[in-house]
Amino acid sequence: MARILLTGGAGYIASHTAVALVERGHHVVLLDNFANSERDVPDRLRRLTGKLFPVIEADIRDVKAVTDAMQAFPVDGVIHFAALKAVGESEADPLLYYDMNIVGTIRLFEAMQQANVRRLVFSSSATVYGQPDHSPILEDAPTRVNNIYGRTKLVMEDLIRDLARTGKLLSAASLRYFNPVGAHPSAMIGETPSGVPNNLMPYITQVATGERPHLNVFGNDYDTPDGTGVRDYIHVMDLAHAHALAVEHIIAQDVSLTVNLGTGVGISVLELVHAFERATGRKIPLNIAPRRPGDVTSYYANPAMAEAILGWKAKLNVDDMCRDAWRWQAKRAGINDV
Ligand code: NAD
Ligand code: UD1
Numbered sequence: 340m341a342r343i344l345l346t347g348g349a350g351y352i353a354s355h356t357a358v359a360l361v362e363r364g365h366h367v368v369l370l371d372n373f374a375n376s377e378r379d380v381p382d383r384l385r386r387l388t389g390k391l392f393p394v395i396e397a398d399i400r401d402v403k404a405v406t407d408a409m410q411a412f413p414v415d416g417v418i419h420f421a422a423l424k425a426v427g428e429s430e431a432d433p434l435l436y437y438d439m440n441i442v443g444t445i446r447l448f449e450a451m452q453q454a455n456v457r458r459l460v461f462s463s464s465a466t467v468y469g470q471p472d473h474s475p476i477l478e479d480a481p482t483r484v485n486n487i488y489g490r491t492k493l494v495m496e497d498l499i500r501d502l503a504r505t506g507k508l509l510s511a512a513s514l515r516y517f518n519p520v521g522a523h524p525s526a527m528i529g530e531t532p533s534g535v536p537n538n539l540m541p542y543i544t545q546v547a548t549g550e551r552p553h554l555n556v557f558g559n560d561y562d563t564p565d566g567t568g569v570r571d572y573i574h575v576m577d578l579a580h581a582h583a584l585a586v587e588h589i590i591a592q593d594v595s596l597t598v599n600l601g602t603g604v605g606i607s608v609l610e611l612v613h614a615f616e617r618a619t620g621r622k623i624p625l626n627i628a629p630r631r632p633g634d635v636t637s638y639y640a641n642p643a644m645a646e647a648i649l650g651w652k653a654k655l656n657v658d659d660m661c662r663d664a665w666r667w668q669a670k671r672a673g674i675n676d677v
Contacts, residue, residue: 341590342366344414344456346399346447347421348392349376351530352462352519352575352582354384356418358528359579360586361388368412370405371421372398377531387527399443402450409454415590416458417451418582419444422491425537426466426633429488440491441498448502457509460585461499464492465517465571465601468638474569474605475641478515478597486633496597503595510589517571517601517640519578521660522667529667530575539608540572540660544668547621554623556608558630563637567608571601571639574655574663584649601640602653611657618661619677 343360345353348369354376357367369381369392381394393412397404399421422440423429429436451457468476469483484490502508520540522529535551536542545551559566581600589595606614612623645651669677 340364340366341415341586342368342412343586344368344370344409344412344417346370346417346419347376348394349373349378349380350420352516352578353418353420354380354528355523355575355579356420356582357384357392358388358523359576359583361390363583363587365583365586368393368395368408368414370395370397370399370408372396375533380528383527387523387525400438400446402446402453405447405450406453409450409456414456416460416586417447417456418460418462418586419447420462422462424488426486426488427537429491430486433487436487436491441494444495444498448498452507457507458589459499459508459511460582460589461495461511461513463496463513463515463597464489465515465599465638465640467493467496467515470635471638474637474639475603476599476638477641478599478644485635500595508595509593511595512585512589513597514581514585515597515599516578517573517599519575520572521574521576521655521663523576524663524666526663526666526670529664539611540664541668543612543615543623544664546623547615547619547665548668548672548674550672552624553626554612555626555628557628557634559627561630561636563607565607565609568634569605569607569637569639571604572606572611572657572660573600573602573653574660576663577653577655581645581649581651584651588649596648598645598648599640599642600645601642603640603642605637605639606657611661614657615661615665618658619665621665
């Protein structure tokens with residue numbers, strides 16, 4: 340049983356990970372500045388799990404506040420989720436992304452050194468592969484920078500490798516997520532994009548509630564079976580479980596790793612829309628729109644390394660993802676017949 344601090348602990352993936360960790364008997368401390376999360380998330384987690392979660396409201400760039408938090412709640416390791424993640428915003432405001440993601444991570448690691456916390460799990464992204472030469476993608480595929488958000492993930496991965504190589508971290512796991520979607524089946528926690536969603540699944544669910552008239556399909560002339568972009572969607576509950584296994588691994592062993600977290604299945608935009616319609620009985624009106632600048636054609640993971648090292652494999656399928664994403668969004672929209 341370990342005590343783990345989650346930076347960005349009230350966010351989408353962290354809140355689901357908090358549930359997975361307590362279900363495996365661990366203690367969880369949440370640290371967040373609530374820049375992109377709702378303040379009642381810790382309370383919802385308490386109702387969902389029956390456990391109390393200490394909450395530290397702080398910015399990861401505040402070394403003193405984060406050091407104090409780790410001294411008040413001595414932890415065995417940190418899962419570092421806190422970051423900004425909007426690709427378009429990163430291109431519009433590079434300094435903001437360098438500051439929040441890279442400077443923020445350096446400040447966090449300074450606090451970890453001061454508190455002598457030397458085990459880390461890091462939220463990386465499949466965006467580090469850019470447009471890959473082929474899929475399924477293995478971890479040794481070349482990394483490429485597509486945008487500033489992606490660059491910040493690569494810089495942070497390198498920083499973590501250097502800290503592990505020089506013994507400043509005893510062990511670290513960089514987890515390269517493919518496309519997280521869905522929500523806890525209770526619909527008590529989920530994703531809350533602010534404004535118009537950038538990502539496909541939240542957009543689909545908002546069309547289904549009637550908040551948006553139709554889905555813009557960004558390009559149907561890609562070199563894919565139906566012409567629309569292909570991605571590896573992964574249920575956030577599967578992703579959360581992988582974090583619990585990764586934490587247990589890096590605490591048990593002084594070894595570092597970089598692993599893909601995906602299902603290994605590529606799904607096109609139209610396939611996801613049809614799966615959603617099947618799983619929910621809701622019709623999604625479509626509008627074929629131009630390609631979105633910066634989008635890649637197709638990518639999906641080879642998740643074999645995660646299975647070999649962590650004993651992890653995604654269990655939930657696209658129907659589960661659609662059903663749970665819909666349940667969450669419908670509840671927020673006050674729709675009760677789901
Ligand atoms: P999220 O925005 O829901 O969660 C991030 C949390 O960090 C939020 O609660 C936010 O308030 C907090 N935060 C941001 N800056 C902070 C700061 N300076 N100090 C303290 N807290 C701060 O995002 P998410 O989707 O849960 O993503 C979590 C991590 O996973 C991020 O690092 C993201 O880049 C990475 N990731 C996400 C996806 C995805 O599709 N959601 C894909 C790949 C990687
Ligand atoms: C985006 C980010 C990526 C991030 C990932 C997961 C970009 C360029 N990339 O990737 O860095 O790691 O989210 O959070 O933003 N689509 C539509 N209509 C929509 C929205 C999306 O057709 O309204 C299509 C896209 O063109 C793409 C697919 O749906 O083919 C998935 O898009 P999205 O959910 O935004 O994820 P990514 O593009 O993979």
